[in-house]
Amino acid sequence: MEKHPSYEVLSSYLPIYPKAAGALFQTYNDLKYAQQWSDLELVELPGCARCGLKGRRPQTDEVLSIVPCSLSESLSTDWIRTTFRELGAPPHVYLAINTEDSSIVYYKISPGIVKPPL
Amino acid sequence: MASDSDVDRKIQLRVSNYKAYVWDVDDIATLRAKHHICGVLTGTLPHLSQQNVFLGVPLVLLPEEVVLLIEHQLAVLIDDPNAHKPPTVDALKRWNMEREASAQQQIAAAEVERASEKAAKHSTSEEAVRKRKEREAKRAAAAREKALAEGLTLEDLPAESLAPVTDRPSTPSKIVAPSFNVTIPASSSELEWYAPNAHAYSDLVSARSAGVWSYPSSSYERAKCRVFQDLWDKGNFMGGGIKFGGDFLVYPGDPLRYHSHFVATVIESPRAPLMPMEVVAHGRLGTATKKSHLFCEWDEEKQEVTYFSVEWAGFG
Numbered sequence: 001m002e003k004h005p006s007y008e009v010l011s012s013y014l015p016i017y018p019k020a021a022g023a024l025f026q027t028y029n030d031l032k033y034a035q036q037w038s039d040l041e042l043v044e045l046p047g048c049a050r051c052g053l054k055g056r057r058p059q060t061d062e063v064l065s066i067v068p069c070s071l072s073e074s075l076s077t078d079w080i081r082t083t084f085r086e087l088g089a090p091p092h093v094y095l096a097i098n099t100e101d102s103s104i105v106y107y108k109i110s111p112g113i114v115k116p117p118l
Numbered sequence: 119m120a121s122d123s124d125v126d127r128k129i130q131l132r133v134s135n136y137k138a139y140v141w142d143v144d145d146i147a148t149l150r151a152k153h154h155i156c157g158v159l160t161g162t163l164p165h166l167s168q169q170n171v172f173l174g175v176p177l178v179l180l181p182e183e184v185v186l187l188i189e190h191q192l193a194v195l196i197d198d199p200n201a202h203k204p205p206t207v208d209a210l211k212r213w214n215m216e217r218e219a220s221a222q223q224q225i226a227a228a229e230v231e232r233a234s235e236k237a238a239k240h241s242t243s244e245e246a247v248r249k250r251k252e253r254e255a256k257r258a259a260a261a262r263e264k265a266l267a268e269g270l271t272l273e274d275l276p277a278e279s280l281a282p283v284t285d286r287p288s289t290p291s292k293i294v295a296p297s298f299n300v301t302i303p304a305s306s307s308e309l310e311w312y313a314p315n316a317h318a319y320s321d322l323v324s325a326r327s328a329g330v331w332s333y334p335s336s337s338y339e340r341a342k343c344r345v346f347q348d349l350w351d352k353g354n355f356m357g358g359g360i361k362f363g364g365d366f367l368v369y370p371g372d373p374l375r376y377h378s379h380f381v382a383t384v385i386e387s388p389r390a391p392l393m394p395m396e397v398v399a400h401g402r403l404g405t406a407t408k409k410s411h412l413f414c415e416w417d418e419e420k421q422e423v424t425y426f427s428v429e430w431a432g433f434g
Contacts, residue, residue, distance in 0.1 A: 035433060057433065071394050077415040078388040080426060094431050097394040106431035107401045113352075114427040115379050116410040 006032070013042050013051045020050035020068065027068035027096040030104050031055060039063075047082040054087075066106075068096040080109060120194045120318035128191070130314060131184060132176075132198040133330050138184045139176035139198075141305040146177045153192060154355050155183050156373060161304070175304050180358065181333040182346035182366075188322055189347075197317040197330045205311040212310065217300070224298035341386045341416035348423040349382065349414075359383075363403050364411065378409060380427075385415040388424075397428055405430040 006029055014021040031037040031053065040055040045067070053066040065087045069075065083093050092110045120128075129145045131138040140146050140157065149155045157177040162169040179187075187193035205213070306312040319325035326332060334340045342365060349356060355369040357378070364381035367373075381404055385392065392413070404411035413426045 030434070069394055074391040074393060075397075076389050076392050077385050077413060077424065077426065079392075081388070081424070095394070095397060096434075097398060104434055105398055106434040107397050108429050108431045109397075110427045111425070112427065113380065113412060113425050114410060116404070116408055116429060 009042075013044075016044070017050045020070075023068035023070045023096070023098040024051055026098045026102055026104060027066060028053065030096075031066065043087060045083060045086040047086050048079060052083065052087055063090075064094060065090045065092070066094045066096050068098060071097055071099045084111060119324065120315075120320035122315050124194055124320045125196075125315045125318045128320070129187065129193040130196050130318075131179065131187070131193050132196045132201075132314075133325075134198045136332060138179045138181075138195065138331075140179065141176045142307065143175065146175070149177075149187075150372070153187070154350070154353070154372075155179070155187065156355055156357060157183065158358070180346075180356075181339075182343050183356075184331070185322065185333060185343045186347055186350060188320070188325075191320070195319045195325045195331055196314045197319070197328065198314075201312060201314045201317040202306065202309075203311045203313055205309075209310045220301075221298045225296040228296065228298075337418070338384070338386045341418075342384045344416045344421075345382065345384045345414040345423050356382075362407060362409065363400065368412065380410050380412050381407075382412045382414050385413050388415055388417055401428040402430050404428065 006025065010025060010028060014024065017024075028040065028042075032040055036058045037055040038058070040053055043052045043054060043065075045052045048067065050068065053068070054063050055066070056063055067083045067087075080093070084090070087093060092108050095107045095109055097105050097107065129140065129148065130142070132141060133139075139160075140149065146157070149157065157179045159173040159175065160178045161174040161176050163172060163174045166172055184193070184195070188195065319328060319330060322331060334343050346356060346366065349366070349368055353370075355371065355373055357367040357369065357373060359366045359381055361367075362378075362381040365384045366382040367378040368380035368382050369376050369378045381400070383396075383400060400411040400413075411428045413428060415424045415426070417424065
C-alpha cells in the first residue's frame with residue numbers, strides 16, 4: 001500500500017475518516033491520473049465525516065470543489081448544505097459517487113434554481 | 119359551508135371521488151390566464167372519435183393546485199354527487215318539454231330550408247321543360263314534312279307525333295324521417311335540480327370533515343403543497359412530472375409557449391434520506407432532456423423551501 005504513488009499525499013487523511021477512505025482514495029486517483037487535474041488539495045469536512053478536494057481541470061483556471069461519497073451511502077439535503085458551508089461557499093459542488101467496481105460519476109450541485117446550459 | 123356569494127364569485131371546483139374538475143370553459147380560461155394554473159383536459163370530444171389526442175372538458179387539477187386555490191380564496195369545493203338532487207316530476211316535465219320544443223324547432227327549420235331549395239330547383243326545371251317542348255314541336259313538324267314528302271296522307275301519320283308532349287312525371291323523392299340534434303350540455307349548471315350552493319366548501323378543514331377532500335394527509339404531501347406554492351409564488355407554471363421522472367415540471371411561462379427548464383423533486387425534510395443513485399438518475403435524465411433537476415427541500419421547522427439544482431458534471 002505504501003508503494004502506491006498517492007499514499008504519501010493521502011496517508012495523513014485516510015485514517016481520520018476511515019469510513020470515507022475508500023471513496024477518497026478512488027476519487028483522488030481518478031482526478032489526478034485519469035482526469036488529469038492539477039493543484040489538487042484536500043479539505044477536511046468534519047460536518048460530513050470526510051475529506052473534500054479542490055483542484056483545477058486541465059487547461060482551466062477555475063478551482064472546483066469535489067465531495068466523494070459511496071453509492072451505498074445515505075445522504076440528505078442537510079448534508080449537501082454542510083458540504084457547501086465547509087468548503088467555503090463555492091458556486092458549485094461536484095458530488096463524486098463511487099461504486100464498488102471503481103466506477104465514478106460526477107454530478108454538479110448548485111444552490112438555488114439554476115437554468116440548464118443551452 | 120361556503121356562502122352564496124362565495125359560490126358565485128369563486129371558481130367552482132366540482133369534486134368527485136377526491137378529484138377536482140372544472141367544467142366551465144370560462145373558469146378554465148381564468149385559471150390559466152389569471153392564476154397560471156393549467157390543469158389537464160381529460161374529457162372526450164364527440165366529433166373526434168379517436169379520443170386520445172385532443173381532449174375537452176372537464177379539466178382535472180393536481181391536488182396541490184386545488185390546495186393552493188382554496189388557501190388563496192380563489193375557489194370553492196363543490197360536493198358534486200350530492201349537489202345533483204333527484205329531479206321533481208315537474209322539473210322532469212319541463213326538461214322533456216324543452217327538448218321536444220328544440221326538436222320541433224329543428225325539424226321546422228329543416229322543412230323551410232328544404233322547401234326553399236326545391237323552389238330554387240323548380241324554376242330552372244320550368245325553363246328546361248319549356249325548351250324541351252319547343253324541341254319536340256320542331257321535331258314533330260319536321261317529321262310531318264318528311265312524311266308528306268314521301269306521299270303519306272295526314273290521316274296515316276301516327277297520333278303520337280302530333281299529340282303535344284306532356285310533362286314528364288316528377289321522380290318521387292324518398293320519404294326521409296325528420297332528423298334533429300340532441301345537445302347534451304357538458305356542465306350541470308343549467309339543470310334545474312343542480313344545487314351547488316348548498317354543498318360548497320370554501321376551506322380545506324370543513325371539506326375534510328365533510329369527507330369531500332382529504333389532501334394533504336401525510337408530511338410528504340404537505341411538503342409537495344408547500345413546494346408547489348413556493349414555485350407558484352415565483353410566477354412559474356407547473357405541470358405533472360411523470361414524463362420526466364419528477365414531481366412537477368416547472369415552466370417559466372405558459373407551457374404552450376415554453377419548454378420546461380426544470381423537473382422538480384420534493385424532498386420531505388432536511389434530514390430525509392437521499393440516495394446517491396437518486397442524484398444520478400435525476401441528474402442524468404435532466405441533462406439528457408436539456409433540463410435541470412431541482413431538489414426542493416421543505417423545512418417544516420423553518421417553513422421554507424431550499425432549492426438545489428443537479429446536472430451531470432460533463433466529465434468523469
